[in-house]
């Protein structure tokens with residue numbers, strides 16, 4: 056059990072309360088989650104596993120988790136190792152062939168941190184493109200009720216400012232050859248593939264495009280901006296920005312994301328893509344660093360330093376904010392966790408994890 060699990064458990068209770076009916080609709084279903092040990096999908100797995108205690112009819116979902124631990128730690132789901140309704144399988148999702156049927160398939164396996172996917176570009180292309188293809192082929196033979204593809208807001212590239220907030224209809228401004236292309240373009244390919252299966256075979260595909268989700272489960276060394284800044288702040292270092300601080304993003308706390316993901320799983324329309332994120336604020340990286348500093352009561356200054364990675368800023372989007380009209384039209388609970396609240400929860404989790412790691416080393 057990881058040190059911060061109590062903080063995650065409170066988040067799970069919040070998700071269950073807000074997504075009640077959508078979760079109930081998954082009772083009795085067999086669910087496959089690829090990338091299930093990662094940041095976002097482990098929350099989904101945990102929420103489904105917790106239904107065992109909450110489901111009155113004793114028919115909580117059965118969950119098969121596939122992950123090869125390319126980027127995930129092994130401890131995140133260790134508390135579910137002997138859970139009677141969760142089956143954890145160490146497999147490569149790029150070459151997965153399903154020999155059994157599922158009611159719901161969620162393809163979340165990927166290498167989502169820009170630092171990590173630039174280190175492993177071919178593995179990123181494989182899991183995003185070939186993994187999606189392998190699963191869609193299997194789904195054609197054994198059709199599920201819903202096939203949910205985790206895509207990304209990165210498919211919009213660096214959007215023209217007149218298209219921010221960005222609706223799902225925006226085609227994107229993306230480089231097919233730059234250092235981020237292994238991620239962006241393979242996600243775009245996966246979307247094309249998924250919709251082609253929908254149009255050709257009627258595969259019930261729904262696409263989710265997450266916008267900068269953060270929260271417990273994001274490891275301190277993940278390389279994304281929120282964990283990096285919070286880790287700097289908690290270790291008494293200066294808070295380092297590798298851009299000039301002007302790029303803007305809208306950050307979404309993980310509970311808000313999972314509630315919306317469950318809405319799309321339970322009530323989304325086949326053949327449609329949905330932006331999922333938080334549209335209430337679009338803030339600069341400089342402002343984010345200042346807020347992290349305040350939340351962590353950090354002594355360090357906010358400084359700009361050139362990244363050791365020469366490609367760090369190449370094709371880096373200047374703005375990112377979702378248009379959520381389509382998600383809103385599905386009904387259900389919309390984002391409500393304020394950035395300060397989310398950062399506080401994440402900072403507590405990261406501190407608890409650090410204490411647990413220290414405890415292990417000393418014992």
Ligand SMILES: NC(=O)c1ccc[n+]([C@@H]2O[C@H](COP(=O)([O-])OP(=O)(O)OC[C@H]3O[C@@H](n4cnc5c(N)ncnc54)[C@H](O)[C@@H]3O)[C@@H](O)[C@H]2O)c1
Pocket residue numbers: 089090091092093094095096121122123124125126127146147148149162163164165166167168182205206207208209264265266267268269
């Ligand atoms: N967190 C975000 O803000 C965000 C934004 C946009 C898109 N997404 C997408 O959402 C999904 C989940 O993102 P996340 O932030 O939880 O990422 P994550 O990196 O924490 O999780 C991805 C998981 O996939 C696993 N994985 C990678 N390659 C694999 C393979 N070949 N076979 C099996 N497992 C493999 C990793 O070990 C990890 O557990 C991803 O598809 C990602 O692209 C996330």
